[in-house]
Amino acid sequence: QVQLQQWGAGLLKPSETLSLTCAVYGGSFSDYYWSWIRQPPGKGLEWIGEINHTGGTNYNPSLKSRVIISLDTSKNQFSLKLSSVTAADTAVYYCARVEVVTAIDYWGQGTLVTVSS
Amino acid sequence: SYELTQPPSVSVSPGQTASITCSGDKLEDQYACWYQQKPGQSPVLVIYQDSKRPSGIPERFSGSNSGNTATLTISGTQAMDEADYYCQAWDSSSVVFGGGTKLTVL
Numbered sequence: 001q002v003q004l005q006q007w008g009a010g011l012l013k014p015s016e017t018l019s020l021t022c023a024v025y026g027g028s029f030s031d032y033y034w035s036w037i038r039q040p041p042g043k044g045l046e047w048i049g050e051i052n053h054t055g056g057t058n059y060n061p062s063l064k065s066r067v068i069i070s071l072d073t074s075k076n077q078f079s080l081k082l083s084s085v086t087a088a089d090t091a092v093y094y095c096a097r098v099e100v101v102t103a104i105d106y107w108g109q110g111t112l113v114t115v116s117s
Numbered sequence: 118s119y120e121l122t123q124p125p126s127v128s129v130s131p132g133q134t135a136s137i138t139c140s141g142d143k144l145e146d147q148y149a150c151w152y153q154q155k156p157g158q159s160p161v162l163v164i165y166q167d168s169k170r171p172s173g174i175p176e177r178f179s180g181s182n183s184g185n186t187a188t189l190t191i192s193g194t195q196a197m198d199e200a201d202y203y204c205q206a207w208d209s210s211s212v213v214f215g216g217g218t219k220l221t222v223l
Contacts, residue, residue, distance in 0.1 A: 035212065045152075045160065045203055047212035058210040061118065094159060101207055103150045103165035110159055 022095030119208035139204030
């Protein structure tokens with residue numbers, strides 16, 4: 001059974017850098033893309049970006065200048081860094097497994113990140 | 118950028134059929150997925166590759182994709198199906214979500 005467990009700071013000040021990590025338990029790490037998705041309170045889902053096991057990345061063009069997704073294959077973990085956060089970045093952030101052109105089939109539990117001065 | 122459009126809300130009576138649409142330019146040329154999200158929970162995949170159901174998803178959930186519109190159909194809708202539903206597709210290397218539809222069972 002595949003499980004994604006995520007963690008990171010939940011309260012940030014404007015201009016700080018958001019940092020989250022997701023650990024993958026079960027299944028193959030190399031056969032999928034690993035993605036970050038966010039959901040502002042009361043709003044819909046927004047794809048942030050993804051990474052594959054070789055470190056290849058794809059990012060949402062609207063966030064690309066502020067996002068870095070990286071991975072640690074030795075630990076089956078991948079991470080998100082979002083720089084220069086503002087209140088507009090307040091959201092629940094999810095890590096997820098992507099089978100390309102098929103589905104996002106496993107999701108983490110979500111982490112609420114609040115940006116407030 | 119590619120956009121997927123869903124109705125904000127759909128209402129259905131228990132036992133009846135609910136249909137939720139997702140519109141995008143030439144959507145039939147790619148695969149569509151659907152996710153169910155209940156309050157306070159992570160999304161759950163209910164349909165992938167237009168019409169396939171993952172293991173554990175009830176048979177009352179079905180999907181189709183033709184022309185510019187993908188459709189999620191829930192037959193014999195139950196109270197437990199009340200949730201937000203999101204369609205999703207790929208645009209080049211990017212994941213795109215629809216805005217979501219709140220399904221009310223009343």
